[in-house]
Amino acid sequence: NYAFWGTQPVAQFGEQPASAVEDGPIDTPKTVEEVRKEPYGLPQNFEWVTCNIDNDAELKEIYELLSAHYVEDDDNMFRFAYSKEFLRWALQPPGFKAVWHCGVRVSSTGRLVAFISGIPATIRVNGNTLSTVEINFLCVHKKLRHKRLAPVLIKEITRRVNQHDIWQAVYTAGLLLPKPVAECQYWHRSLNPKKLIGVGFSRLAPRMTMARTLKLYKLPDVPQTPGLRQMEAKDVPQVTQLLNSYLAGYSIAPHMSEEEVAHWLAFQTDVIYSYVVEGPGGKLTDLLSFYTLPSSVIGNEQYDSLKAAYMFYTVPGATPLPQLMNDALTLAHSTGHDVFNALDIFENGKILKDLKFGIGDGKLRYYLFNWRVAQDITPNKVGLVML
Ligand code: NHW
Ligand code: EN5
Incomplete structure (x- = not known):
């Protein structure tokens, strides 16, 4: 039961038997004109920000958010600690767009409490060469978990990517979601x-x-x-x-x-x-x-x-x-x-x-x-x- 992922254009568990379909898009094709112009709504006292990685102070905020709140192993013994230099490398490849470095701040304090990123990549899947984004570094502050903020971040980055006429994405995760390709x-x-x-x-x-x-x-x-x-x-x-x-x-x-x-x-x-x-x-x-x-x-x-x-x-x-x-x-x-x-x-x-x-x-x-x-x-x- 995936309340959010069940509504998204991703392969679902137990769909049609494999080999019955050909590779291709799941959604009906759209144009940039049809993409929603307004950012998705956030709860009161939260606001969207575009993070500027070139600014050391802003990079440090992302680094600190991830250092304290990003991925842990199943027994919560270790947590990924990407360095600032690594994040700069990971987030600024050729053709990167600052609007795809998407943060959420608390309006009253300015504190960065959530993040998601996309970077451009050409990915070949079987015979098809796709213009995609690689989505990574999705993170919500521990105190704000389980409030359905992640779906809002995902919809907003989707919108910002669609505005640039890109309709496919690739991502990896440790957990099981609908539905892995590998x-x-x-x-x-x-x-x-x-x-x-x-x-x-x-x-x-x-x-x-x-x-x-x-x-x-x-x-x-x-x-x-x-x-x-x-x-x-x-x-x-x-x-x-x-x-x-x-x-x-x-x-x-x-x-x-x-x-x-x-x-x-x-x-x-x-x-x-x-x-x-x-x-x-x-x-x-x-x-x-x-x-x-x-x-x-x-x-x-x-x-x-x-x-x-x-x-x-x-x-x-x-x-x-x-x-x-x-x-x-x-x-x-x-x-x-x-x-x-x-x-x-x-x-x-x-x-x-x-x-x-x-x-x-x-x-x-x-x-x-x-x-x-x-x-x-x-x-x-x-x-x-x-x-
Ligand atoms: S995987 C690492 C993700 N980050 C972490 O694990 C860090 C620690 N955890 C957190 O910060 C690499 C929170 O637990 C997060 C979820 C933010 C993960 N991917 O807000 P709610 C990536 O960055 C679904 C996708 O209440 P929360 C890849 C979950 O199944 N979905 O949860 C990112 C549920 O939906 P459901 C995930 O714990 C790829 C809903 O979120 C997920 O407070 C993103 C619950 O939301 C995950 N890792 O926050 C997709 N974890 O359907 C990109 C949970 O089950 C898609 N969920 O009800 C493409 C977009 C671009 C398209 C362009 C064409
Ligand atoms: C987004 N691009 O679970 C990526 N790591 O095995 C995000 N285990 O380090 C998704 N639990 O097995 C990342 N030691 C998903 C991975 C999240 C982090 C994670 C695992 C991968 C890990 C270690 C430590 C386990 C601690 C207890 C592990 C055993 C190693 C041993 C070495 C000597 C020979 C036998 C095996």
């Missing part, structure tokens, strides 16, 4: 097992000592692939080629312009780590990348945060994926990350166990707004990473 699983690879056990992220396995555990997860000091180096601006044209041809093999994946690759894969310490393998004659054969997303540790005496690396776009070419991923683990470890997280998307499902990843207690579901797919997409056909 259901993926988180996996975790310990880099700093002592700390992970100390904060309750993982446990000492039965019949294992701490000393044996440290040995089990030990990694080389430096990556093993010859020719592996940090990505640079001059690599953008080749990386764009390499990445787009790799992504063409997946059922849901972005298509990136050179400008987008320059943005999403520019090396930035503690935000995005990107490396290429340069072969003979300067030819780039592989790409490896991960991003930094710390989590606050809720109520631990010893530690207040956990530094996690998340697999981003990695393209095996001359180097087998397991070797490339082992270099990713090595680099994440040597740059101070405590754990390396990955989903069972791309070819990961086949290699994570051998690289000593363990299954997590979280799932990640992928959703499309106003786009129906005839068939669910299996994790190994997902080629899209959302932050």
Whole structure:
């Protein structure tokens, strides 16, 4: 029983039997002229604001809202703690629009109490290339939960996106809503097992000592692939080629312009780590990348945060994926990350166990707004990473 989602142009549970339909929009097509001109109504003493990320004070407000009120795990032990620099990277890709950085303030005090964002992305789903927004960072202050504010935020961002003649969106969430296109699983690879056990992220396995555990997860000091180096601006044209041809093999994946690759894969310490393998004659054969997303540790005496690396776009070419991923683990470890997280998307499902990843207690579901797919997409056909 989804009082809100039941009214939206999304696939519903138990609709028509799969394969009976073709991929396509769910709503009857509309024009920008038909889009409602007025913002949706908010309760008394709340008002809409467009957040300006370029303004340090406004960025700090979003950072603080998310730091205290964004996603937690099922046992409320950890909460995502996106950094300000990360948020700037995540919210300002080429073609971003400030009106899609949508906040809600308390009128009397000016306090920011809710947020939702959209960024433009070209996403191919099966054979169709869609102009979409990626929706992320939906957040309502803990004191304002369960008051049906989230549906208002979602309708308002939909309106602001529709005003720019965009009618499809993609989003991911841990929880189950109508209706995922893909259901993926988180996996975790310990880099700093002592700390992970100390904060309750993982446990000492039965019949294992701490000393044996440290040995089990030990990694080389430096990556093993010859020719592996940090990505640079001059690599953008080749990386764009390499990445787009790799992504063409997946059922849901972005298509990136050179400008987008320059943005999403520019090396930035503690935000995005990107490396290429340069072969003979300067030819780039592989790409490896991960991003930094710390989590606050809720109520631990010893530690207040956990530094996690998340697999981003990695393209095996001359180097087998397991070797490339082992270099990713090595680099994440040597740059101070405590754990390396990955989903069972791309070819990961086949290699994570051998690289000593363990299954997590979280799932990640992928959703499309106003786009129906005839068939669910299996994790190994997902080629899209959302932050
Ligand atoms: S997923 C992370 C979402 N954020 C968090 O989990 C942060 C912590 N939680 C909160 O801040 C990544 C609140 O609990 C939130 C809900 C705000 C989540 N997605 O206001 P009410 C994203 O950001 C539905 C979608 O009373 P609340 C992706 C719920 O099912 N819907 O709840 C975001 C119910 O509807 P129902 C969600 O707890 C994608 C209704 O909200 C949801 O105070 C957004 C209840 O509202 C979620 N994560 O606030 C969609 N969580 O039908 C974009 C709950 O069941 C769609 N709900 O009655 C596309 C838009 C653009 C289209 C353009 C063409
Ligand atoms: C929007 N773009 O549940 C994304 N994380 O498994 C928003 N579990 O960290 C949606 N509960 O399994 C995000 N340790 C949805 C995810 C929300 C956060 C979340 C899970 C993913 C997670 C950890 C900690 C669990 C703490 C108790 C977990 C076990 C790891 C262990 C490592 C060693 C080998 C065995 C496994």
